[in-house]
Amino acid sequence: MSQAQPAAIAVLGTGIIGAAVACNLARKGFAVRAWNRSPDKAQALAADGVAACAAAADAVRGADVVITAGKDGAAVAEAMRQAEAGLAPGQIWLQLATIGLDATADLSAWATARGLVFYDAPVVGTRQPAETGQLVMLAAGPQSHRETAQAAFDAISRRTVWISERPGDGSRLKLVINNWVLALTHGAAETLALAQGLGLDPALALETIAGGPLDVPYLQLKGKAMLAGDYTVSFSVDNAAKDAGLVLAAAEAAGVRMDGSAAGLARFQRAIAAGHGDKDMAATFLA
Secondary structure, three states: OOOOOOOEEEEEOOOHHHHHHHHHHHHOOOEEEEEOOOHHHHHOOHHHOOEEOOOHHHHHOOOOEEEEOOOOHHHHHHHHHHHHHHOOOOOEEEEOOOOHHHHHHHHHHHHHHOOOEEEEOOEEOOHHHHHOOOEEEEEEOOHHHHHHHHHHHHHHEEEEEEEEOOOOHHHHHHHHHHHHHHHHHHHHHHHHHHHHHOOOOOHHHHHHHOOOOOOOHHHHHHHHHHHHOOOOOOOEHHHHHHHHHHHHHHHHHHOOOOHHHHHHHHHHHHHHHOOOOOOEHHHHHHO
C-alpha cells in the first residue's frame, strides 16, 4: 500500500470519540464506513456522510485505514475479531482507544500475524475536542506508512506527537497524561469539598485561584461543573476508573509507587458504588 491520502476509512466503535472521529473524517472528504456493536449508534451518523455497516467485516473490507475506538482492550479485540474476514494484509490499523500496555502488546502481535500495519495512537481529549477535531494524537509505529496515518490524524486532531516506532509507547504516554488529568479532577473535587465542609462558599476557591500561578483552565472547567451539579458526560466515571486501573497496573510493572493514584481509583470506585458511574468523572465530587 503506497503512502497516500487514504481513500476509504473504516471506524469500528462509535461511542463519544469514535462517532466524532468518523464524522470529522467524512466532513474532510474521506469515504467513511462505520460499525458499532449497537447498530443505531453507527446509523445515527448518516447525516454526516458516514455509511453504517451491519457487520464489522463489511466496514473494513477494501478500506485503506481501519480505526478502532472501543471502550477497552476487550472491546477492541472483539471488534477486530468480528472484522477479520474483511481484513487484508497491508491495511493500516490506527488504534485510538486507551487500553493499557498488555492489551496493546496483544493487539500489536495479532496485527503482525495478519500482516496489518499497526499504529498505537491513543488520543488526548474528550467529547468537545473530539467533536471539533482538536484531539492530540499520541502515536507510535513504523515509519513506513506514517504519511497515510498522518493524513487521517490531520482530519481529527490539532496535533500529532510521534513518539517512536515501538508499539506501546503511545499507550505509555497516554497513561502518563491521564494520570495527570485524573489527579487534577480529584484535586478539584477535594479542594471544593473541603471549602464546603469548612462552611465556605466553594466558588471562592476557584475565584481566588483564577488568573494566578495555581490556575489551570481544566480546574475552572471541572470545578464550575461540580458546583453547578452538571455531570453531562465527556468522560465517564466508569471509564476514568478503568484508566486509573491501567495506570496502576503499568506503574506496578515498572516498580513505581503511586499512592495518590491508588487513592483516586478508590474515590472513583466509591462514586460508582453510589450510582454515579455513568456520569462525567467530575462526579468524583460526589464520592
